[in-house]
Amino acid sequence: MTQATAQASVASQTIAVEHIRISSRRPFGDVRRKLEGTVPKLDAGIAEALQSGDQERAKIYEDNEPMLSIFVERDHGSLLLIWGRRRNTVQYEIGNPLTASKMTRHQLAAALYAPLRVVLFEDEQGHGILEYDRPSSFFGQYGDDAVTEVGRYLDATLEAVLQQSCGVTMPGCGVGRGFQRRASAMFDITLPHEDDIRSPCLAASDPVEGLDLFLRENHHRMKNMLTLLGAWLRADFISTASVDLPKAIDGFERRILAFGRLYDLLSRHSDRRYTSVVDYIGSLSLALAAAILEPRGIRCEVTIGDGFLDSKRCERLGLIIVELVTNAAKYAFSDQQPGLVRIEAFYGDGFWHCTVKDSGVGARGARGLGGRIVEDLARAIGGHTVTDSDSDGTAITVVVPHRS
Numbered sequence: 001m002t003q004a005t006a007q008a009s010v011a012s013q014t015i016a017v018e019h020i021r022i023s024s025r026r027p028f029g030d031v032r033r034k035l036e037g038t039v040p041k042l043d044a045g046i047a048e049a050l051q052s053g054d055q056e057r058a059k060i061y062e063d064n065e066p067m068l069s070i071f072v073e074r075d076h077g078s079l080l081l082i083w084g085r086r087r088n089t090v091q092y093e094i095g096n097p098l099t100a101s102k103m104t105r106h107q108l109a110a111a112l113y114a115p116l117r118v119v120l121f122e123d124e125q126g127h128g129i130l131e132y133d134r135p136s137s138f139f140g141q142y143g144d145d146a147v148t149e150v151g152r153y154l155d156a157t158l159e160a161v162l163q164q165s166c167g168v169t170m171p172g173c174g175v176g177r178g179f180q181r182r183a184s185a186m187f188d189i190t191l192p193h194e195d196d197i198r199s200p201c202l203a204a205s206d207p208v209e210g211l212d213l214f215l216r217e218n219h220h221r222m223k224n225m226l227t228l229l230g231a232w233l234r235a236d237f238i239s240t241a242s243v244d245l246p247k248a249i250d251g252f253e254r255r256i257l258a259f260g261r262l263y264d265l266l267s268r269h270s271d272r273r274y275t276s277v278v279d280y281i282g283s284l285s286l287a288l289a290a291a292i293l294e295p296r297g298i299r300c301e302v303t304i305g306d307g308f309l310d311s312k313r314c315e316r317l318g319l320i321i322v323e324l325v326t327n328a329a330k331y332a333f334s335d336q337q338p339g340l341v342r343i344e345a346f347y348g349d350g351f352w353h354c355t356v357k358d359s360g361v362g363a364r365g366a367r368g369l370g371g372r373i374v375e376d377l378a379r380a381i382g383g384h385t386v387t388d389s390d391s392d393g394t395a396i397t398v399v400v401p402h403r404s
Contacts, residue, residue: 002400018137020159023123024166028088035165038279039094042069050097057169067157067264068094089121094158103150107142116158156257160286205225208388258290266318274308275315275344277352284318285343285383288325295304296329297338305346313381313400317354320398324356332360332394350402355394374398 022029049057072091077089095115105111118132134160137149260310265284282304287298325341335341345354378385383400 001252006116013141015138018134020132020134022166023129024128024165026126026128027126028120031165031167032088032090033129034039034167035130035162036070036119037276038161038165038283039068039070039092040066041073042071043363047097050101067099067261068161070094076119077121088126088169089119089299090149092118092120094118095154099150099154100341103139103147106144110139110142110147110249114337118158118162128164129164131363132158152253153257153260156254156261156290158353159307160261160283160290164282165284176321183234190297255295258287258294262287262291262322266322272311275311277307277309277314277347279312280306280314280318280342281321281345281354285322288322288343292326292329293341296333298329298333299338300339301340301342303342303344303346307347307352309400309402316377316381317352317398319355321356321376322376324396328356328360328394334360347402352400352402353397354394354400355397357393358391361393 026034026361046057049228072093074091075089077087080087093115098112103114113135116135120130123129135154136148136151139154140148142148194394205289206383214273222364262284265287282302285300285302285304289302300352316380321343325343328341332341340359342355342357344357345352374385376399379401384397386387386397386399387398388395
């Protein structure tokens with residue numbers, strides 16, 4: 001319906017928005033601390049740099065800063081004191097200024113929804129509950145593929161952060177075998193020859209630093225490639241008249257976004273001396289579940305103890321976990337059989353013990369280039385690996401000293 005006057009017109013439309021509620025068994029305070037520990041407050045200086053058109057600073061921000069930040073935090077619970085009872089309720093505005101600009105450059109009206117709003121409140125038992133609207137469901141109203149693509153990226157990113165804050169273990173889910181074979185073929189990437197890796201390692205004064213540089217650069221390129229793949233996929237097939245194919249494309253696109261999140265985590269490097277193991281390994285485990293395990297119908301359970309580890313060691317431990325989980329998904333489960341992968345990390349007697357255990361066939365071990373990377377990274381942080389394999393599956397534990 002449109003109403004018109006001599007100076008203005010008013011138009012309206014009805015859109016369907018998907019509302020999501022995540023109920024946690026954790027107390028409100030624990031969920032809040034976890035969320036605010038995972039999503040930092042926005043760096044006030046970045047807005048100035050972006051508004052001044054500083055492209056170099058924007059590039060640095062995109063490559064090194066968090067995918068999401070808290071713009072505004074509002075304590076709605078305190079307002080209820082006027083009615084005689086305070087309830088814990090906090091509203092957040094969460095987003096990324098660069099991500100927002102990738103939408104508004106195509107549709108200025110998309111600024112209405114950037115940053116995103118999330119509310120955290122407590123139930124009658126004091127447990128934390130998070131609610132929000134799925135970004136792609138309202139960004140889709142503009143009919144712009146570029147804006148919708150960013151909305152889908154925000155779907156995956158925001159969901160992972162909020163589920164992690166609530167302590168939700170991501171369940172496994174399958175896709176059709178035919179479609180899964182096509183998806184697997186697209187990601188059947190040929191690994192580089194050993195000499196291609198040895199050269200940059202030997203060129204560096206520290207071979208381990210050379211290996212880190214090589215891996216970091218490759219992870220970064222992979223992240224960018226996956227972003228492009230997602231856009232090309234939707235552009236090529238969105239016009240299909242098939243009912244099933246768009247659903248399959250949507251599922252495949254979510255896998256691409258999940259891979260993008262995984263490689264984004266791997267390409268980041270903390271400036272802090274110590275990193276929270278539960279935060280880093282927990283985020284990495286969620287990304288691995290979504291990108292690698294879920295599409296194969298493999299469930300993932302994660303148990304991480306509290307504590308801190310030297311940031312460089314923690315990042316290398318993360319690389320080891322990626323190799324071990326990938327290895328389990330490729331070799332432990334035959335004929336697409338469902339299964340379980342457990343990722344555990346705990347501290348005791350001066351050592352961190354990190355285990356990747358599968359419920360598949362025994363004695364897979366570390367293989368080829370991936371196995372050598374695991375061994376090199378373990379030695380580089382003063383650790384060693386222990387393998388335990390039987391009819392119930394294989395468990396590979398990396399033991400790392402807390403201090404060098």
